Amino acid sequence: MRRWRAEEQCRRRQYCGDVHRPELGRRDDSKDVRQPSDRVRHRHRLPGSRAFVHPPDGATIVPYLAKELPKVSADGKTYTLTLRKGLSYSDGTPVKASDFPATIERDFKLDSPGVGFFANIAGADTFSKTKKGHISGIVTDNAAGTITIKLNSPQGDFVNILATEFAAPVPAKTPAKDQSTTPAPATGPYMIQSFKPNKGGVLVRNPKFDDSLLGGNVPKGNPDKITIDIISDPTIALQRVINGQDDWNYHQPPPDRLGTIQSKYADQYKTYIPANLYYFFMNVREKPFDDPNVRKAVNFGIDRAALVRIYGGLGTPTENVMPPTYPQYKKLNLYPYNLAKAKALIKGCNCASTPIVIWNHDRDIDPKATAYLADQLGKMGFTNVKQKIVNAAVYWTTIGNQATKAQIGFADWFQDYPHPLDWFDVLLNGKRITQTHNNNYANANFPAINNQIDKLKKEPLLNAKINAEWAQVDKQVDQNAPWAAFLNRQFIDFFNADMDLTGSCYTNHVLYTFDFALACKK
Known part of the structure; x- marks a missing residue:
């Protein structure tokens, strides 16, 4: 949750003072977006890192650092971009075409979770193994400002990938190590002035930002300063906003406070449903989940409506990988709640005594979901079920390490960009499995x-034809049951009474949700 505090009176629809945002710490332990503290899941993109192309509303790609959208060859394997002239980072360093390959190579050197996006670039596979030399498929000309990217095969989502923060350039000299506490210079309207892990950080205006050079594709923003404080307790965070100490609550309100919010503070919150999925993964390499019938039993044995209630009723039950906002979505209902059928499948596998450890992190309502799962596994017939709850700061890297051998656990996903590949290729393509x-x-x-x-x-x-084929992939995944998907979650943005939520002052981005750079006071 993030706290905002104005330090001087500003006129309506502007925010001239200091903005304080107490923020949930589970996914903000590193502000170097290449770092693995959070795969993506950067639900709130800092308004400092910007790529060559940019999704201002999350769905439409426009040129940002590049003069125009990439030119794509007839065979779909070569992308060419040209830098705008006169661009510089917040420290005054000129933005160069050669910064792009250096940035992607830095991603690989850092073992960033985003490197899979660039695996199709010619030479990336070799560089990923050696971390030496350069990626041969990226050729630049600093004098002309051109970047040419050669792919091994056509890739329908590559322009979207170029708009992710993993492709946002930093100066070529930036060290290949976590820069959270010594932030790399920015190209966007703000820059990170300071950051202290597990405590917070400060964003200020980028003195080198000039929107006239960028075709008006990124707004200047309203706050002059944004202070981020990391506060882990959602109840405390909520009360601070109610008291007027803070301006916005990143945390989701505790379910037992939802009624109060809806009755007493109806004009101080907004609801939204980002493209997201909550699911239980089942590791097909580990017993008993190497047996497809066991995985299907888990799907039959959870009541998805009950799980929605655990999340305060804010969401809809699902079995699909893709969210219902996608045109490729076709509702699946292969596993209606049937505990008797789940019991029969477990009885047939002769595996009821197999020890099972359910993994989860220690934030938000999510541990209640795995507590429910543990109870249901017991009802299905498993006799040795335990939970493993770990610190959220290390959870994703822990379960993403093959050495952990996590059998089953909680996971969620928020889209990086609106394309089926961001779901299926990243999460379910066996060719992209990594050791860490x-x-x-x-x-x-x-x-x-x-x-x-x-x-x-x-x-x-x-x-329409391709969308139907993606819908079939969704069904194939459900039939193989590597997951038990259960929820598309709805969220609440809660503000104090001084915040203006009209017009562009409240902008909810398709990818990054609330755009705090556009916040206004009444």
Whole structure:
């Protein structure tokens, strides 16, 4: 949750003072976006890192540091960008075309969870193994400002990938180590002035930002200063906003406070549903979940409506990988709640005594979901079920390390960009399984699904035919049951009474949710 405090009176729809934002710490332990503290999941993108192209509303890509959108060759394998002239980082260093390959190479050197996005670039596979030399498929000309990227095969989502923070350039000289406490210079309207892990940070205006150079594709922002404080207790965070100490609550309100918020503070909150999925992964390499019937039993044995209630009723039950906002979505209902059928499947596997450890982190309502799962596994017939709750700061890297051998556990996903590949290729393509920082927690590796993902990856456009094929992949995943998907969650943004929530002052970005850079006071 993040706290805002104005230190001087400002006129309506501007915010001239200091903005304080107490923030949930589970995914902000590193402010170097290449670092593995959080795969993606950067639900709130800092308004400092910007890429060559940019999704201002999350769904439409526009040129930012580049003069225009990439030029793509007829065979779909070569992308060419040209830098705008006169650009510099917040420290005055000129932005150069050669910063791009250095940035991608830095991603690999850091073992960033984003490197999988760039695996299709020619030479990236060799560089990922040696960390020496350069990626041969990226050629730049600083004098002309051009960047040419050669892919091994066509890739329909590559322009989206170029708009992610993993592709946002930093100066080529930036060290290949975590820069959280000595932030790299920025190209956006703000820069990170300071950051202290597990405590907070400060963002201030980038003195080198000039929106006239960028075609008006990024607003200047309203606050002059944004202070981030990390506060882990959602009840305390909520009360501080109610008291007027803080301006916005990143935390989701505790379920027992929802009624009060809706009745007493109806004009101080907004609800929204980002493209997200909450699910239980089942590691197909580990017993008993190497047995597909056991995985199907888990799907039959959880009541998804009950799990929605655990989250305060804010959400809808689901079995699908893709969220219902996607045009490729076709509702699946292969596993209606049937505890008797789940019991029969477990009885048939002769595995009821197999020790099971359920993994989860210690934040938000999520531990209650795995507590429910543990109870249901017991009802299905398993006799040795335990939970392993670990610190949220290390949870994702822990379960993403093959040495952990996590059998089953909680996971969620928030889109990096609106394309099916961000779900299936990143999370379920067996060819992208890694030893560490693995996003495929189930180690799902089904050849037919892998091959279909790879086939569809080459499609340059999403049309009705391709959308139907993605819907079929969704069904194939459900049939193989590496997950028990259960929830598309709804969220609440809660503000104190001084905040203006009208017009552009409240902008909820498709990818990064509330845009705090546009916040206003009444």
